[in-house]
Amino acid sequence: MRKKGLLLVLFSFLVMTIFAGKPIKVVVLDAGHGGNDPGAIGITGVKEKDITLILALKVGKMLETFYPNVKVVYTRTTDVFIPLNRRAQIANEQHADFFMSIHCNSATNSSSYGTETFVMGMDKSAANLAVAQKENASILLESNTKENYGDFDPTSPEAYIIFSLYQNVYLEQSLKVASTIQSEFKNTLHKVDRGVKQAPLLVLWRTAMPSILVETGFLSNKTEEAYLNSAKGQEELAKAMFRGIEKMIKENAVAEQTVTPIQENRTSVQVDTNNVKIDTTDSKLVIDSTKQVNYKVQFMVINRVVTIDKIPDVEIVKIGNGRYKYYSGNMSTYAEATERLQYISAHGYPDAYIVAFDKNGNTMSIQDAKKNER
Numbered sequence: 065m066r067k068k069g070l071l072l073v074l075f076s077f078l079v080m081t082i083f084a085g086k087p088i089k090v091v092v093l094d095a096g097h098g099g100n101d102p103g104a105i106g107i108t109g110v111k112e113k114d115i116t117l118i119l120a121l122k123v124g125k126m127l128e129t130f131y132p133n134v135k136v137v138y139t140r141t142t143d144v145f146i147p148l149n150r151r152a153q154i155a156n157e158q159h160a161d162f163f164m165s166i167h168c169n170s171a172t173n174s175s176s177y178g179t180e181t182f183v184m185g186m187d188k189s190a191a192n193l194a195v196a197q198k199e200n201a202s203i204l205l206e207s208n209t210k211e212n213y214g215d216f217d218p219t220s221p222e223a224y225i226i227f228s229l230y231q232n233v234y235l236e237q238s239l240k241v242a243s244t245i246q247s248e249f250k251n252t253l254h255k256v257d258r259g260v261k262q263a264p265l266l267v268l269w270r271t272a273m274p275s276i277l278v279e280t281g282f283l284s285n286k287t288e289e290a291y292l293n294s295a296k297g298q299e300e301l302a303k304a305m306f307r308g309i310e311k312m313i314k315e316n317a318v319a320e321q322t323v324t325p326i327q328e329n330r331t332s333v334q335v336d337t338n339n340v341k342i343d344t345t346d347s348k349l350v351i352d353s354t355k356q357v358n359y360k361v362q363f364m365v366i367n368r369v370v371t372i373d374k375i376p377d378v379e380i381v382k383i384g385n386g387r388y389k390y391y392s393g394n395m396s397t398y399a400e401a402t403e404r405l406q407y408i409s410a411h412g413y414p415d416a417y418i419v420a421f422d423k424n425g426n427t428m429s430i431q432d433a434k435k436n437e438r
């Protein structure tokens with residue numbers, strides 16, 4: 065669907081663009097469980113729902129104090145039950161720029177300890193699935209489960225097959241803030257770093273923004289239970305999560321002003337509708353160097369190359385870590401890009417968004433792009 069005669073220049077130098085995260089204006093903090101859902105219960109009876117609420121309120125307080133321009137929204141501030149899908153809904157309604165769900169772990173092995181942070185996605189790891197099954201079991205306490213999740217049985221591993229095609233548009237941003245928080249736990253608190261992981265977590269599933277779920281420690285471990293239940297532990301854990309979010313706030317504020325191209329191996333795959341051409345040997349993105357602005361719609365980031373049927377002018381770009389970004393089109397005006405975005409959103413990619421590149425293939429802010437349109 066490219067116009068005939070349009071000069072498409074494949075630029076051959078290697079660049080990577082930081083996909084500038086959006087400035088963080090609204091943060092939604094989600095205290096896991098609540099009400100008749102206590103979550104995990106520790107050895108001495110400490111309840112997950114109580115610890116998560118304390119932590120969420122503390123993180124929020126820190127954000128409100130140091131970043132008064134950032135709006136903090138809590139999914140709950142008291143001991144009440146909130147369905148998992150409602151938590152995501154709150155974040156979407158608030159047009160949140162970041163969503164963090166706070167939890168405490170438990171394991172049958174009482175010596176398990178450490179912190180881990182999850183992003184939404186399918187992973188083959190049985191351990192990650194076990195965490196998801198445990199956290200998702202909250203829906204069994206909800207009243208209209210069928211309406212909200214269909215026949216999905218959170219306790220059955222087989223049920224999770226439906227997530228194998230899940231596409232996380234915000235994966236990079238989510239992974240980034242997740243690893244910052246894990247580093248804070250590890251370096252500042254000297255907590256055991258169980259890593260950043262992917263799991264099919266219902267609370268993150270429908271969120272339309274970077275989102276993570278933090279497991280702050282094991283209530284099934286006596287030492288960690290005591291730490292999670294102590295004022296010192298709560299302060300330290302909250303501070304670590306706050307610092308992770310703070311880093312994202314600062315970086316995204318800078319990213320909005322200047323977008324710096326840096327080096328990366330990029331593999332471009334040009335896919336014409338119904339005619340898949342895969343070139344994994346070179347590193348290019350289709351840019352028309354005669355135009356000051358090239359708009360594309362980014363609609364997916366996944367870890368494999370797949371054929372896309374309904375979307376025109378698809379380009380697939382390898383971005384490292386075995387992941388691929390999927391773009392559509394090369395539009396000259398924001399109006400055209402918006403039209404394309406609407407089409408793509410309506411065809412199975414509701415989280416798609418517009419990205420602008422200059423004639424050299426460097427990303428630019430949409431604001432600048434609009435100014436430079438011709």
Ligand SMILES: [Zn+2]
Binds near residue numbers: 096103104167168199
């Ligand atoms: Zn939990």
